[in-house]
Amino acid sequence: DVKVTQSSRYLVKRTGEKVFLECVQDMDHENMFWYRQDPGLGLRLIYFSYDVKMKEKGDIPEGYSVSREKKERFSLILESASTNQTSMYLCASNSDSYNSPLHFGNGTRLTVT
Amino acid sequence: GESVGLHLPTLSVQEGDNSIINCAYSNSASDYFIWYKQESGKGPQFIIDIRSNMDKRQGQRVTVLLNKTVKHLSLQIAATQPGDSAVYFCAEKKGDSWGKLQFGAGTQVVVTP
Numbered sequence: 078d079v080k081v082t083q084s085s086r087y088l089v090k091r092t093g094e095k096v097f098l099e100c101v102q103d104m105d106h107e108n109m110f111w112y113r114q115d116p117g118l119g120l121r122l123i124y125f126s127y128d129v130k131m132k133e134k135g136d137i138p139e140g141y142s143v144s145r146e147k148k149e150r151f152s153l154i155l156e157s158a159s160t161n162q163t164s165m166y167l168c169a170s171n172s173d174s175y176n177s178p179l180h181f182g183n184g185t186r187l188t189v190t
Numbered sequence: 191g192e193s194v195g196l197h198l199p200t201l202s203v204q205e206g207d208n209s210i211i212n213c214a215y216s217n218s219a220s221d222y223f224i225w226y227k228q229e230s231g232k233g234p235q236f237i238i239d240i241r242s243n244m245d246k247r248q249g250q251r252v253t254v255l256l257n258k259t260v261k262h263l264s265l266q267i268a269a270t271q272p273g274d275s276a277v278y279f280c281a282e283k284k285g286d287s288w289g290k291l292q293f294g295a296g297t298q299v300v301v302t303p
Binding site: 081108110117118119120122125127133135167171175176178179180181182183184 | 198222224226231232233234235236239241279281287288289291293294295296
């Protein structure tokens with residue numbers, strides 16, 4: 078089974094702090110993704126990465142950056158956390174074949190106060 | 191069907207009955223679709239997928255139907271069980287890039303004894 082592991086289930090940070098969310102997958106997947114999930118809005122893509130050191134902006138990249146130095150690890154960085162970044166953050170991965178569903182971690186619930 | 195606004199549509203189903211969850215998609219050129227199940231406090235879990243060159247695909251207790259004419263996708267769950275209580279949402283891949291995977295907001299399924 079594919080395993081996508083997010084390092085924290087819950088985080089509480091203060092406004093202005095730099096926040097790191099970490100994600101590791103164990104299936105040698107080429108693609109990794111960061112989404113945020115808010116009630117009624119579905120999953121919105123922040124960034125995804127299709128290879129080491131390669132990334133593409135998603136629908137809502139503002140206020141976020143990412144890092145992928147190794148194939149199995151994808152980090153989401155909030156440069157200066159704001160209260161409107163309070164959300165559930167979901168990491169996912171898949172292989173680069175055409176019909177390869179995304180596999181998700183269990184999420185990190187971030188609260189910015 | 192898919193939700194608009196903050197409140198998810200809810201489907202109440204009696205244990206043992208069949209469930210049908212609907213999804214309308216937006217792009218007639220979308221050619222890959224995925225259904226996910228999300229239980230409270232967990233990440234989305236892959237259920238079943240279908241490509242646009244198919245009308246129907248079956249898994250264990252689940253069937254996905256694709257009607258390209260009206261851009262409609264449905265998930266049928268046979269003999270619904272209490273463990274099926276969750277939010278279900280569909281995703282459509284709108285182009286070649288995995289960055290173009292769009293998720294619906296979901297339907298809450300509540301299984302009653």
